[in-house]
Amino acid sequence: DTAVSQTPKYLVTQMGNDKSIKCEQNLGHDTMYWYKQDSKKFLKIMFSYNNKELIINETVPNRFSPKSPDKAHLNLHINSLELGDSAVYFCASSQDITEAFFGQGTRLTVV
Amino acid sequence: GQQVMQIPQYQHVQEGEDFTTYCNSSTTLSNIQWYKQRPGGHPVFLIQLVKSGEVKKQKRLTFQFGEAKKNSSLHITATQTTDVGTYFCAGINSGYALNFGKGTSLLVTP
Numbered sequence: 001d002t003a004v005s006q007t008p009k010y011l012v013t014q015m016g017n018d019k020s021i022k023c024e025q026n027l028g029h030d031t032m033y034w035y036k037q038d039s040k041k042f043l044k045i046m047f048s049y050n051n052k053e054l055i056i057n058e059t060v061p062n063r064f065s066p067k068s069p070d071k072a073h074l075n076l077h078i079n080s081l082e083l084g085d086s087a088v089y090f091c092a093s094s095q096d097i098t099e100a101f102f103g104q105g106t107r108l109t110v111v
Numbered sequence: 112g113q114q115v116m117q118i119p120q121y122q123h124v125q126e127g128e129d130f131t132t133y134c135n136s137s138t139t140l141s142n143i144q145w146y147k148q149r150p151g152g153h154p155v156f157l158i159q160l161v162k163s164g165e166v167k168k169q170k171r172l173t174f175q176f177g178e179a180k181k182n183s184s185l186h187i188t189a190t191q192t193t194d195v196g197t198y199f200c201a202g203i204n205s206g207y208a209l210n211f212g213k214g215t216s217l218l219v220t221p
Contacts, residue, residue, distance in 0.1 A: 035211075041213070041214050041216065042211075042214075043154065045208040045209070045210065048208040055207045090153060094209075097209065099144070099156045099159065100144075100154075101156070103153065104152075
């Protein structure tokens, strides 16, 4: 069983479109995250969410919004996609900011 | 905010040579974690260090946490081609998520 799964693995879309990436974890963790990894491999935290609180990195454009239907899911919605949004997006989960488990990543290409 | 700096950015070694990556934080860390990301893969947890001056070993990998809890290192003895990847250190960012260094990409040639 995959601990943290995200779909799709690849996403190619045109500028201006709206897209979503789904993430699910079956580890029973209380916290989930979204990270963006750019072409230089820098892993940047975008959001942290547990069943009590959403914390947003203030540098993330408001075109990005996380949505959590329940504790095991944290989806990422992106509106009005731009070329600079092209990157690999990783979902992760952890219990109390200990060891983080990452999904396989979604490679987003905006054309 | 907290900054986690990591050097070198890249390292190319011959198989059998040793490798070290260094991590420095602008603030004192409660703990530090290390991850490895293989090419095309996702970050995978290696270890967490908590105590000042702590040293932990995993086979050929040795992890150290500085006395002031502001720096850490990962040393690999006698590298193998399976060690190829990017190694990241990470500290807790303002109490809500891991703040990753920029990583050290290791290339090992046989």
